[in-house]
Amino acid sequence: MTSPSPRLSGPAGEVIVDWYATAARDLPWRTPGVDPWAVLVSEVMLQQTPVARVEPVWRAWMDRWPTPAALAATPPGEVIRAWGKLGYPRRALRLREAAIAVTERHGGAVPDDVAALQALPGVGTYTARAVACFGHGQRQPVVDTNVRRVVARLVHGRAEAAPARASDLADISALAPRDDARAVRFSVAVMELGALVCVARTPRCGACPVRDLCAWRLAGYPAHEGPARRVQTFTGTDRQVRGRLLDVLRAAEQPVDAAALEPAWDDAAQRARCLDSLLTDGLVEQTSDGLFTLPT
DNA sequence: AAATCGTGGGC
DNA sequence: TGCCCAAGATT
Numbered sequence: 041m042t043s044p045s046p047r048l049s050g051p052a053g054e055v056i057v058d059w060y061a062t063a064a065r066d067l068p069w070r071t072p073g074v075d076p077w078a079v080l081v082s083e084v085m086l087q088q089t090p091v092a093r094v095e096p097v098w099r100a101w102m103d104r105w106p107t108p109a110a111l112a113a114t115p116p117g118e119v120i121r122a123w124g125k126l127g128y129p130r131r132a133l134r135l136r137e138a139a140i141a142v143t144e145r146h147g148g149a150v151p152d153d154v155a156a157l158q159a160l161p162g163v164g165t166y167t168a169r170a171v172a173c174f175g176h177g178q179r180q181p182v183v184d185t186n187v188r189r190v191v192a193r194l195v196h197g198r199a200e201a202a203p204a205r206a207s208d209l210a211d212i213s214a215l216a217p218r219d220d221a222r223a224v225r226f227s228v229a230v231m232e233l234g235a236l237v238c239v240a241r242t243p244r245c246g247a248c249p250v251r252d253l254c255a256w257r258l259a260g261y262p263a264h265e266g267p268a269r270r271v272q273t274f275t276g277t278d279r280q281v282r283g284r285l286l287d288v289l290r291a292a293e294q295p296v297d298a299a300a301l302e303p304a305w306d307d308a309a310q311r312a313r314c315l316d317s318l319l320t321d322g323l324v325e326q327t328s329d330g331l332f333t334l335p336t
Numbered sequence: 337a338a339a340t341c342g343t344g345g346g347c
Numbered sequence: 348t349g350c351c352c353a354a355g356a357t358t
Contacts, residue, residue, distance in 0.1 A: 083354065084354095086354040087354065087355045088343095088352095088354085090352085093343080093345090125343060127343045129341090130357090131341095161356095162357090164355060164356045165356090167355075187354095204355095234354095235354080239352095241351070271350070272340085272341090278340085278341085279341055280343095283342050338358100341356090345352095346350105346351090347349105347350090347351085
């Protein structure tokens with residue numbers, strides 16, 4: 041267990057909340073009165089996808105499906121189309137499945153219990169707490185990659201975020217303000233600090249509200265020790281091929297034959313393997329006459 | 337538990 | 348240009 045540092049445990053959280061009041065971005069899912077469903081949609085879209093790309097899709101999505109029941113009643117193919125090019129389209133499928141679960145098991149209301157939230161498809165440890173906190177106004181520690189990076193630097197004096205651990209929740213809870221309403225804002229505020237100031241590549245320490253409390257700065261900005269985390273390749277991978285195939289099917293008005301998918305990728309074996317994996321994932325469906333389409 | 341799963345913008 | 352990175356979840 042980490043004991044809260046006296047240097048940090050009083051002031052840092054309060055300072056970060058005050059900074060947020062002046063520096064926060066005006067994002068639509070932060071509008072006062074947005075319901076937990078709107079927050080859930082935003083959180084799933086934001087998993088590994090930048091804010092700028094999410095914003096227009098989120099607006100269109102909420103116009104079209106303002107409630108879980110509305111999304112639950114929609115065929116998966118339409119949902120995949122509306123997801124557009126946000127990436128990782130299995131998230132669209134899972135969000136629809138979550139909407140169905142909410143409708144069938146929770147009377148159409150997004151649950152406020154972290155465990156019930158985490159039981160929903162596509163909702164993991166981060167998203168469950170984010171919805172409980174930002175959507176339901178609960179005091180909850182919320183830990184994403186931004187928060188892990190801020191804690192690594194501010195608290196532990198290290199340059200880079202450690203991989204997720206159970207102790208992350210205690211680390212961030214130790215910094216949270218006592219007042220519940222401020223603690224709720226603290227959870228967004230730390231994420232915002234990590235997104236705008238304490239960024240991965242070139243941290244803007246000159247603009248940081250807690251630079252005088254920062255263990256990393258006080259230690260002289262030591263470089264990261266140990267192996268650099270390997271970045272995922274993309275070009276030529278199945279991920280790229282799946283994306284190409286889905287791109288063709290999203291654009292198609294009607295089911296297409298195998299020949300129509302050939303331009304998506306030259307290597308026939310890889311193309312076939314990826315098409316098969318898309319079928320397995322339920323992102324593509326084959327009609328009775330052998331044509332391919334987004335699932336109906 | 338390491339690998340897999342899209343996409344595009346910034347440097 | 349090519350690499351790095353972005354509010355993770357799942358198996």
